[in-house]
Amino acid sequence: MSVLKLKELSKKPDLLTGGHRMCAGCGAPIVVRQVLAAIDEPVIIANATGCLEVATTIYPYSAWKLPWIHSAFENAAATISGVEAMYQSLKRQGKIPADTKIKFLAFGGDGGTYDIGLQALSGALERGHDFMYVCYDNGAYMNTGIQRSSATPFGADTTTSPAGKVLQGKTQKRKDLTKIALAHGAPYVAQASPHNWKDLMAKVQKAMSIEGPKFMNIIAPCNRGWRTQTNDAIALSRLGVNTCFWPLYEVADGVATVTYNPKKNRRPISEWLKPQGRFKHLFKPENDWMLKKFQDLVDENWRSVVGMHNASHPGEQIDPEEGKTW
Amino acid sequence: MSKPKGWKDLPEGGLIKEAGNAEKYNTGAWRSDRPIWIKENCIQCMFCWVFCPDAAITVDKNGERGEFDYLHCKGCGICALECPSKVKSIVMMSEAEGAKPDALEKAKAAALKMAEEKKAVKA
Amino acid sequence: MKKVAMTGNVAVANAMRQINPDVCAAYPITPSTEIMQQFSTFVANGQVDTELVTVESEHSAMSACIGAAAAGGRVMNATSANGLALMWEMLYIAAGNRLPIVLSCVNRALSAPINIHCDHSDSMGARDSGWIQLYAENAQEAYDNTIQAVRIGEHPDLHLPVMSCMDGFIISHSIENLELLDDRQVGDFVGPYKGTAYPLLDLANPVTYGALHLQDYYIESRKQLHEAHKRAKNIVIEVGREYGKLSGRSYGLFETYKMDDAEIGIVALNSAAGTAKVVVDEFRAKGVKAGLLKPRLFRPFPYLEIADALKGLKALCVLDRADSFGAAGGPLFIEVRSALYDLPKRPVAINKIFGLGGRDLGLDDLRKVFEELVTLLDKGQAKSLYEYITVRE
Numbered sequence: 001m002s003v004l005k006l007k008e009l010s011k012k013p014d015l016l017t018g019g020h021r022m023c024a025g026c027g028a029p030i031v032v033r034q035v036l037a038a039i040d041e042p043v044i045i046a047n048a049t050g051c052l053e054v055a056t057t058i059y060p061y062s063a064w065k066l067p068w069i070h071s072a073f074e075n076a077a078a079t080i081s082g083v084e085a086m087y088q089s090l091k092r093q094g095k096i097p098a099d100t101k102i103k104f105l106a107f108g109g110d111g112g113t114y115d116i117g118l119q120a121l122s123g124a125l126e127r128g129h130d131f132m133y134v135c136y137d138n139g140a141y142m143n144t145g146i147q148r149s150s151a152t153p154f155g156a157d158t159t160t161s162p163a164g165k166v167l168q169g170k171t172q173k174r175k176d177l178t179k180i181a182l183a184h185g186a187p188y189v190a191q192a193s194p195h196n197w198k199d200l201m202a203k204v205q206k207a208m209s210i211e212g213p214k215f216m217n218i219i220a221p222c223n224r225g226w227r228t229q230t231n232d233a234i235a236l237s238r239l240g241v242n243t244c245f246w247p248l249y250e251v252a253d254g255v256a257t258v259t260y261n262p263k264k265n266r267r268p269i270s271e272w273l274k275p276q277g278r279f280k281h282l283f284k285p286e287n288d289w290m291l292k293k294f295q296d297l298v299d300e301n302w303r304s305v306v307g308m309h310n311a312s313h314p315g316e317q318i319d320p321e322e323g324k325t326w
Numbered sequence: 327m328s329k330p331k332g333w334k335d336l337p338e339g340g341l342i343k344e345a346g347n348a349e350k351y352n353t354g355a356w357r358s359d360r361p362i363w364i365k366e367n368c369i370q371c372m373f374c375w376v377f378c379p380d381a382a383i384t385v386d387k388n389g390e391r392g393e394f395d396y397l398h399c400k401g402c403g404i405c406a407l408e409c410p411s412k413v414k415s416i417v418m419m420s421e422a423e424g425a426k427p428d429a430l431e432k433a434k435a436a437a438l439k440m441a442e443e444k445k446a447v448k449a
Numbered sequence: 450m451k452k453v454a455m456t457g458n459v460a461v462a463n464a465m466r467q468i469n470p471d472v473c474a475a476y477p478i479t480p481s482t483e484i485m486q487q488f489s490t491f492v493a494n495g496q497v498d499t500e501l502v503t504v505e506s507e508h509s510a511m512s513a514c515i516g517a518a519a520a521g522g523r524v525m526n527a528t529s530a531n532g533l534a535l536m537w538e539m540l541y542i543a544a545g546n547r548l549p550i551v552l553s554c555v556n557r558a559l560s561a562p563i564n565i566h567c568d569h570s571d572s573m574g575a576r577d578s579g580w581i582q583l584y585a586e587n588a589q590e591a592y593d594n595t596i597q598a599v600r601i602g603e604h605p606d607l608h609l610p611v612m613s614c615m616d617g618f619i620i621s622h623s624i625e626n627l628e629l630l631d632d633r634q635v636g637d638f639v640g641p642y643k644g645t646a647y648p649l650l651d652l653a654n655p656v657t658y659g660a661l662h663l664q665d666y667y668i669e670s671r672k673q674l675h676e677a678h679k680r681a682k683n684i685v686i687e688v689g690r691e692y693g694k695l696s697g698r699s700y701g702l703f704e705t706y707k708m709d710d711a712e713i714g715i716v717a718l719n720s721a722a723g724t725a726k727v728v729v730d731e732f733r734a735k736g737v738k739a740g741l742l743k744p745r746l747f748r749p750f751p752y753l754e755i756a757d758a759l760k761g762l763k764a765l766c767v768l769d770r771a772d773s774f775g776a777a778g779g780p781l782f783i784e785v786r787s788a789l790y791d792l793p794k795r796p797v798a799i800n801k802i803f804g805l806g807g808r809d810l811g812l813d814d815l816r817k818v819f820e821e822l823v824t825l826l827d828k829g830q831a832k833s834l835y836e837y838i839t840v841r842e
Contacts, residue, residue, distance in 0.1 A: 006372035007389040014381040018398025019348035022379060024356060025402030029379040037376075042652045046516060053659075057342065059666045060330075062657035065346035067649040070659035071515050071542050078509035081502055082472065082516025082524075083649055089471040089500035090522055096650060120512065123505030197376045231403030231418075234377050333669040333676070338608060339547035340670045341647055342657035 001209070002040055004201050009037045013065065020063035021055040025230030027220035027237065028052050028136045030194045032107065035134055035216075038201035039208055041103045042066070044083055048076035048112030051143040051222075052136065074116040076106040077124035077133055084129045103208055104131035110151035111141040114177045125184040125213045132188075132207050132214035135177065138222035146225040150175040153245075154297055155290045156278045158225070163281040168290060173297050181215035182251050188214040190250035190259075195238035199259050203250055210252070219246045227277020236275065243272040244302040249309065256308035258318055266323030269295045299324075349398075353380065357401035360424030361394055362433035367415035374405035374416060413441040450628055450696070457588035457620035460627055461527070461553050461613075462487035464595035466497055467635035470551075471522030471642065474502045474510035478532035479565045480617035481555035485527050507532035511539035511550075518548035519658050521648020523599065523639075526550065529617055530557035533571045537578070543610045544579025544674060546658055549602030549644035550610040552580075553595060556719065556770075557617040558806040566807020567617040569718065569771040573780040579674050581611040581681055582748040584718045586704075589627040591615040593698055594745075596635055600688045603644035606680050616720040618807065630696060638695060678749040685746050702751040704743045705758055707733060711740030713822035714759065714796075716785050717768040718744055721803070721810050725768070728815040739819055744781070752788035759789060762796040764825035766818050770804045778835045797825050800835040808839045 002009060015036045022029050028051060036043060044067045047053040053070045056063040071079045084104045090096045106124075108117055113135040121133055140158050141147040148161040154173045157163040161170040182189045188207045192200040200218065207214040219240055221233040228236060240246040241260065248260040270291055273279040282290045299320075306320040337343055370391055375383040382399035384392040406416040417433040417440075455463070462484045465473070473492075475485035492501045502517070504510045507528050518524045528536065533554055543550050554575075558568040572582060581601060585591040591613065598611040615621060630638075647656045662670055686701055693699025706726050708714060713732075715725045722743035732739035742758055744750075759765060767786070769779020776783060782800035789795045801818060804810045818838070825831060 006376055007370070010372050010375045010383075010385040010391075011387065011389045015346075016381065017346045017349045018381040018395060019351035019353055020380070021351075021353060024379075024400035025404055026379050030377055030404075033378075033381065034376060044520075044649055047659075054661050056348065057657055057660035059340065059660040059662045060342060061348040061351050062342040062345060062660060063348035064657055065655060067652065067655045068345075068657050069516060069519050069649060071512060071546070072538055075509060075512035075539070078504060078512035079516035081504070081509070082474070082513035082518075083520040084516075085472045085500040085502045085513065086517040086520035086522045086524075087650060089498065090520075090650065092500070093471070093498045095471075095522075102650070102652070119505060120509050123509055126505070127503065194377070229403075230401075231407045233379070233402075234404055234408050330665060331669075333672040336666070336669055336673070337647075338673055338677075339658070340545065340660055340662055340666075342660050343647065343654070345655035345657060 001205050002038065004198050012037060015043070015065045016056065017063045017065060019061065021058060022051060023224055025223050025233050026051070027138060027194060027222060027233040030233065031134070031136045031218045031220050034194055034197050034200050035105070035204050038204035039103055041101045041208070043103045043105055046070070046076045046080035046083060046106045048106070048108035048117055049073035050109040050112050052107055052109065054143060073112050075120045076108045076112060076117060078120040080104050080106040080131050081124045081127065081129045084131050104129070106131060106133045108133070108135055109142070110135060110137040110139060111149045114151045114175050115149050122184065125181060125186050125215065128212050130211050132216060135217045136220035137217055138220045138225060140225050142222045142225045151177065154294055155282050157281060158278065168281055168287055176301070178217045186215055187212045188250070188252050190216050191246065191248055192216060192218045193237040193241050193246055193248060194218065194220070195234045196241065196248060196260060199248055206250070206252060225278065228275055232275065236272065239267065239272045243267045243269045244298050245269060245272055247302055247305040249305050251308070256312040258306060258309040261318055261322070263323045268326045269298045353398050353400055354396045357399060357421050359401040359403060359418045360421045361399065361401065361403065361406055361416050361418055362424055362429055363394055364415045364417065364430065364434055364437055367411050367413045367437060369411045369415070371410060373408050373410060377404050377408050379404070413437050450630055452626060453629055454624050454626050455588065456483070456622050456624050457591050457615050458483035458555065458622065459487055460588040460592040461595050463629060464592045464635070465525055466491045467630065467632050468523070468525065468596065468599055468639050469497045469636065470499050470525040472500045472502060472517035472524050474504050474513045474526045476504050476507050476510045476528070476532065478507065478529050480557055480621045481527045481529040481532070481553065483621070484553055484555070507535040508539060511536040511543060514550045515539060515543050515546065515548055518550050518645060519546065519649050521645045521650045523642040523644065524550045527553035527555065529555045530559050530571045533575060534559060537575065540575050540578040540580060545670065547608040548610060549608055551595065551598045551602055552610065552612045554612050554614045555617045555621045556614050564806040567619050567770070568805045568807070572612060572614045573771040575612065576748055576780060579609070580748060581609050582746070583611065583613045584745055584747055585613070585615040585620070586719055586722050586743060588620055588625040591620060592627060592629065593692065593696065593700065596638060597688050597692050597700065599639045601681070601685055603642065604684045605643065607677055607684055608644060609677055609681065614719065619720045628696070634695060638692070681749050682746070682751050700745060702746045702754050703758065704745065706741040706743070708740035708742060708758060710738055711761065712738040712763045712826060713819065714740040714742060714762045714765045715768060715818065716742045716744065716765060716781065718747070718770065718781060721768055721770065724810055724812065725815055728812055728819055731816070732819050737819070737823060750784045752784065755785060756788040756792055759796060760792050764797040764822045766799045766801055766822055769800060769802050772802050772805070782835065797829060797831060799831045799833070801838045802836070803839045810839055814839055
């Protein structure tokens with residue numbers, strides 16, 4: 001296992017090369033680079049249709065220095081299931097060397113994972129293939145032009161949940177996909193953020209050491225869809241974690257652990273919402289109730305995650321109110 | 327790129343056999359802002375490397391950071407924002423300014439100014 | 450080689466056992482369910498080396514097949530009707546990626562209304578997906594086609610997925626006497642897998658499957674698929690001939706029955722052809738020069754050869770077990786009639802849509818068709834080009 005020191009990791013060749021055509025400052029390729037840097041074994045990837053797929057493989061160019069397949073939008077988990085099944089079959093039959101070690105990954109955005117790909121993901125998790133699905137969650141269908149998905153936060157202004165005269169952005173709250181994955185009994189499920197690369201990579205390494213289906217949900221800011229600056233993907237993922245919008249935690253073989261507790265760094269959700277153009281309307285005086293509701297949703301989710309942690313760690317209890325100074 | 331191949335010469339099934347050949351593609355031309363690296367300020371933390379969406383930070387065999395890979399850098403500015411050194415070792419300039427011979431000197435001055443401003447705010 | 454009595458589904462499952470694919474996906478749908486069900490027992494009993502992926506939908510079935518085939522091994526699957534419809538998107542992708550997956554399609558009517566019985570609306574709807582399509586009259590042919598499909602699809606000049614079709618219930622669930630080859634004969638015939646030149650599992654040579662092709666490359670990729678289909682015909686003939694040497698049952702592009710001097714004829718796919726043969730014999734006994742052509746290869750459609758085989762006819766009826774709503778006839782009719790267009794002297798051609806949703810096609814129904822063709826010999830003009838039979842008014 002690679003030591004998680006950037007000095008060492010950065011010597012490894014980049015498996016997602018430059019020259020891909022993701023937007024400047026996109027969070028997704030940062031996530032992918034960190035995930036791949038953490039893995040020592042050869043990797044084969046299935047990618048759902050979406051920004052990452054489209055922008056990294058515009059024929060005749062591919063930014064992937066590893067075997068990679070895209071087939072459709074809703075089926076990255078099913079596609080990697082097939083690849084992994086063939087590997088198991090050929091290995092068992094002695095058609096490939098018995099000591100071959102390959103890690104199988106699937107990448108999908110939130111649209112391809114929370115929504116259209118949920119069934120295929122559920123099937124693959126239930127069947128127990130030895131693979132890891134990584135969702136890069138930017139909270140909308142960014143590739144098609146910022147339509148709301150079930151991962152889009154409450155109140156967000158997207159092109160199919162626009163803030164208008166009557167409706168003020170998305171009326172529903174987010175789906176909690178991480179917990180849905182967890183409900184499958186997958187041996188490893190985690191949430192991570194690219195600003196905390198060490199935590200992200202440690203989770204990837206832990207996942208890779210476990211046989212069976214793994215799921216990681218990783219926040220990946222999109223400056224086009226969030227209407228922010230090109231330079232703030234890391235700053236906003238950090239703030240997303242410190243506001244408890246995106247708790248960092250893992251559940252390994254049933255043991256839930258909050259891997260980062262913001263404590264004194266904890267901030268009100270308005271600080272994360274404020275720089276994002278998609279939440280601009282939340283700051284109108286008449287929409288103050290929305291800010292309050294958003295904060296309530298965040299607090300409720302954080303309490304639920306902390307509750308899981310506390311149930312697993314009787315000796316290391318976290319107070320979900322800690323750091324809430326406002 | 328040379329003349330695109332016809333159907334007889336392309337691999338079947340739309341396959342790309344040259345893995346990672348996107349390296350040949352110039353996304354540096356997208357840049358409106360250019361990061362300037364100030365080696366003397368650099369603490370070699372490699373945050374820029376781990377946060378770069380475009381693998382545009384060159385690293386030598388000893389793990390030492392080198393110059394930007396301007397063929398791929400899109401100028402997003404994440405590296406400059408996240409650069410933790412007391413006096414920034416990465417400064418963003420407009421692409422036109424950044425391409426001039428005095429860009430490094432201007433960047434150094436800007437980095438110092440930013441550090442002083444930060445100190446003043448703290449005080 | 451041994452004589453056995455089994456249903457079409459069990460015959461196909463046994464062909465799969467003898468082929469011993471590396472990966473199969475399984476998802477149940479009537480009437481194809483029994484194929485993968487039977488095959489699952491072969492897996493459970495260690496009679497095959499197959500890794501069985503028990504997916505949660507047909508869409509995932511074909512997706513897993515695509516991943517597995519791209520990984521670099523032999524892949525098979527079975528489905529019917531709505532299952533095939535759910536795979537639709539992936540059928541095109543399997544063909545576009547040139548992955549030689551073999552799919553048994555047990556023909557069943559598409560909804561709505563929901564129905565579980567035979568017609569060809571499922572596979573006919575997939576006719577433009579880029580797959581090779583073979584059709585079988587009976588369980589023996591379904592068994593034989595399944596084995597040949599592997600060789601056809603994996604041929605180095607093709608690399609195309611193959612759909613092997615038989616009639617739901619009529620064939621899939623009827624017990625028939627047929628001949629199975631010995632396991633070793635099948636193993637030798639299909640040989641080791643060589644259908645993917647650039648497998649994903651070849652770590653030393655990483656490749657990218659499924660890249661985005663824009664205006665500058667998409668059409669070239671489709672042209673390659675178009676050209677591959679042009680090469681398929683000769684490969685189907687070559688494989689059918691070789692299979693004949695092995696089994697004593699040779700296969701070509703289609704079967705003709707008493708066509709040599711025929712003046713009237715019927716063109717029909719699958720099990721209906723068996724019924725039609727009986728009626729051909731009846732009319733022959735009455736001195737009418739009747740014949741039958743049963744296409745085997747529907748995609749690519751061997752239009753030159755079929756036109757040649759039909760050119761001596763004065764009148765013919767194409768029987769379609771699927772409608773192409775709003776078109777100039779059923780899918781088979783459209784192809785056959787188009788094939789006839791270049792003949793210097795064309796027979797009169799009519800089209801009957803029959804047997805949708807498993808409605809029986811009886812001998813009387815076909816007698817009426819032949820009688821109508823006899824009247825066309827004199828009149829030369831049909832009262833109706835395209836109409837339903839086996840339907841209540």
